[in-house]
Amino acid sequence: MREYQQAVSTLLKVVRNGQSLASSFSQEVTPLAKQITYGVLREYYLLDYLSSSVLDRPLPSKHLDLKLLLFCGIYSIRTLKRPQHASVDAVVDSTKALRKPWSKSLVNAVLRNYIRRRNDLDDISGESIEIQTNHPEWLTTRISRAWPDDAGQIFRANNEQPPMVLRINELKTTRENYLTLLADDKVDARAGSLVTSSVVLESPCPVDRLPGFEDGWVSIQDEASQLAAYLLKTCAEENVLDACAAPGGKACHLLEMYPDIKLVANDKDQVRLKAINENLIRLGLSCEVTCMDLVDIRNRKFDKILIDAPCSATGIIRRHPDIKLLRKNSDIDKLCAMQSRLILAAWQLLDHGGELLYSTCSVLPEENEDIVSSFILSRDDVEVLPINVDAGIKLQIGHQLLPTSAAHDGFYYAHLRKLPLMRPGE
Ligand SMILES: C[S@@+](CC[C@H](N)C(=O)[O-])C[C@H]1O[C@@H](n2cnc3c(N)ncnc32)[C@H](O)[C@@H]1O
Structure with missing residues (x-):
């Protein structure tokens, strides 16, 4: 019962208050409550359809908690395949904690009605695009327009639990050694295929089960994100700026790979x-x-700059399914304006002959190739460098990784060089 209560209270913070999922969990949340919460957000549109189909009439908005409790119950029965009757009893019991004991019989009747009709309700082929993709309509439209051949795969991957991926700190251990340590501890894992620093766990596990985590042997970071440090190759003593660095995944990886840079x-x-x-x-x-708005940094020059820009995060929806509810179509234009400002500000801090890597965890071309293309068009000092990666889609400008089942997240990279200054007579 505690699980359902915890899941509903977390979901309320996201759905009613617009709070991010990561900041909504309480300290005491159980693994099952977390699993239900993530799952309900991944399948939100479908669960909304299923629960409305078995309710006689819609619940008034003041009973959002009950609606979310029903989502949790249906999710447990349908997706987690937990025992039906025990699940119904646990969900019904949770109505006490919501201080709505009167709703006991309603919740009981609705869930039993769902169990009776579940086979018929599973056919959603005639339903809306939101229900079929479990994504808001505006996002479905943007993704389908951008990636007509891959949209189905993107929606599927976004609705799945992502793999837990480690980044080996090669200053402290090697991937081979670490895989042996994991095997000794009975944690099933394999070497990642996109980069040589990654290890993919067969199933997620708490960080305190990871050998040497507290001593900095590994970090949690998806393979697509680890690519940044491989693409922005740097040399000892180079001045490198990670312009949008928090929480520091890519910055720390740069230091692990190139310990002698001045970052x-x-x-x-x-x-x-x-x-x-x-x-x-x-x-x-x-x-x-440093804690600065990038546009306010002055009087400094860098050999290499990474700009991992704030974005819609549509390439990592499976890790942050609250994005489906919290992100709005109107956010995209604002993000694009900010990305254009940031790339220009970063360019002004780059030495001639220096390199800039622009990245986002977005799958929307508006935030990716379109931003970089219009930046390049506005200047005459940019050379586009090739990106060779054995996955994803090579674009005219940059490289797009799409979120892939049991593999990497969605990421975009563009690698640019600022042309060296011409000397008179050259
Ligand atoms: C995608 S996150 C960076 C993730 C980070 N690179 C990593 O790998 O852990 C984008 C970051 O940009 C920061 N940011 C947004 N606007 C900024 C600005 N004008 N100047 C500097 N940082 C900014 C945000 O605070 C956020 O931490």
């Missing part, structure tokens, strides 16, 4: 910046950490 990890968000410092300490790394 500045910058972010404008003081709270998120704390996570960079914590990661640096755990991993035994150090660099200059």
Whole structure:
């Protein structure tokens, strides 16, 4: 019963208050409550359809808690395949904690009605696109327009539980050694295929089960995100800026791969910046950490710049399914305007001959190739460097990885060089 109660209280923070899922879990949340919460958000549109189909009339908005409780019950029975009658009893019992004991018989009747009709209700072929894809209509439209051949695969991957992926800190251990340690601890894992620093766990496990986690041997980071440090190859003593660095995944990876660079990890968000410092300490790394709006950084020049821009995060929906409910169509234009400003600001901090890697965890071309193309069109000092990756889609400008079942997240990368200054007579 506690599980359903916890799931509903977390879901209320997301659905009613618009709070992010990551900040909504309480300390005491159980693994099952977490699994139900993630699952309900992944299947939100379908669960809405299923529960409305078995309710006699819609629940008034003041009973959002009951509606979410029904979603949790149907999700447990349908997707988690938990024993039907025990699930109904546990969900019905949770109505006490919602202080709505009168709703006991309603919840009981609705769930039993669902169990009776579940086979018929499973045919959703004639239903709306939102119900079929479990994505809001605006996002379904944008993704289908951008990737007509891949949209189905993107929706499927977005609705699945993603793999848990580790990044090996090659300053402390090797992937081979670490796989042996995991095998000794009976944690099933394999080497990742996209980068040489990644290990993919067969099923997620708490970080305290990972050998050496507290001592900085590994971090949690998807393979697509780990690519950044491979693409922005840097040399000892180079001045490198990670312009939007928090919580520090890519900055720390850069330091692990190129320990002799002079890295500045910058972010404008003081709270998120704390996570960079914590990661640096755990991993035994150090660099200059600054808290500035990128557009306000002046009088500094860098050889290499990574700009992992704020974006719609539509490539990592499976890790943050609250995005489906919290992100709005109107956010995209605002994000694009910010991305254009950031790439220009970063370019002004780049030395001639220096390189900039632009990345997002978005699958929308509006935030990716379109931003970089219009930036290039507005200048005459940009060379586009090739990106060779054995996965994803090579674009005219940049490279797009799409979220893939049991594999990497969705990410976009473009690698640019600022042309060296011509000397007179050259
Ligand atoms: C996608 S996240 C970066 C993730 C990070 N690179 C990593 O790998 O852990 C984008 C970051 O950009 C930061 N940001 C947004 N606007 C910014 C600005 N104008 N100047 C600097 N940082 C900014 C946000 O606070 C956020 O932490």
